[in-house]
Amino acid sequence: xxxxxxxxFVLFVFIIPLLLYCGLKRILNPIPLWLFPLFAILVIDxxxxxxxxxxxxxxxxxxxxxLCLLISTFAVISPYPAFEKRIRIKNSWIVLCSAAFIxxxxxxxxxxGEIYVGRPWPAFSSSLPLTGWIFDGLVxxxxxxxxxxxYYSPVYRTLWVCGFYLEILVIAIVYYAVLGRRFPGxxxxxxx
Numbered sequence: 345x346x347x348x349x350x351x352x353f354v355l356f357v358f359i360i361p362l363l364l365y366c367g368l369k370r371i372l373n374p375i376p377l378w379l380f381p382l383f384a385i386l387v388i389d390x391x392x393x394x395x396x397x398x399x400x401x402x403x404x405x406x407x408x409x410x411l412c413l414l415i416s417t418f419a420v421i422s423p424y425p426a427f428e429k430r431i432r433i434k435n436s437w438i439v440l441c442s443a444a445f446i447x448x449x450x451x452x453x454x455x456x457g458e459i460y461v462g463r464p465w466p467a468f469s470s471s472l473p474l475t476g477w478i479f480d481g482l483v484x485x486x487x488x489x490x491x492x493x494x495y496y497s498p499v500y501r502t503l504w505v506c507g508f509y510l511e512i513l514v515i516a517i518v519y520y521a522v523l524g525r526r527f528p529g530x531x532x533x534x535x536x
Contacts, residue, residue, distance in 0.1 A: 380418045
């Protein structure tokens with residue numbers, strides 16, 4: 345049997361984005377643009393408060409892994425309703441899976457670094473190239489580095505997840521804009 349992490353990766357790349365988008369599109373058509381950022385805020389709150397924390401280390405890491413993949417999924421789906429009609433590719437599965445793969449891969453690449461027990465967390469810019477420097481600058485500006493970079497700081501975890509969400513959101517917007525430019529769809533449907 346494959347490891348649970350691989351199963352979660354496949355699930356959050358190929359199945360969950362499309363199910364979430366199609367299910368919500370069936371319930372709420374059109375999907376409001378504020379809905380997925382609201383879901384992301386709720387998941388970030390779960391990460392900060394540690395509601396789903398477990399006593400064993402592997403279980404706790406698995407819960408954080410799942411919640412971060414869920415954040416990535418929300419960031420990938422958030423801008424898609426605005427670009428859906430501008431992209432000629434009618435199979436949403438291809439577009440969403442490609443973007444979800446980019447998000448999940450970026451998550452795996454940004455979490456490859458190690459932290460040693462008792463050592464402070466690394467700077468945000470080391471794992472988040474697009475948005476990390478903003479958070480590092482704010483932390484330095486507010487002189488809050490002792491609070492934020494302390495070992496196992498919930499503030500660091502929360503800011504990292506917010507930066508990760510924004511990073512995937514920016515990448516998804518650029519990806520959908522490029523697809524809309526490369527494969528332009530009919531934006532005048534229903535108008536005479």
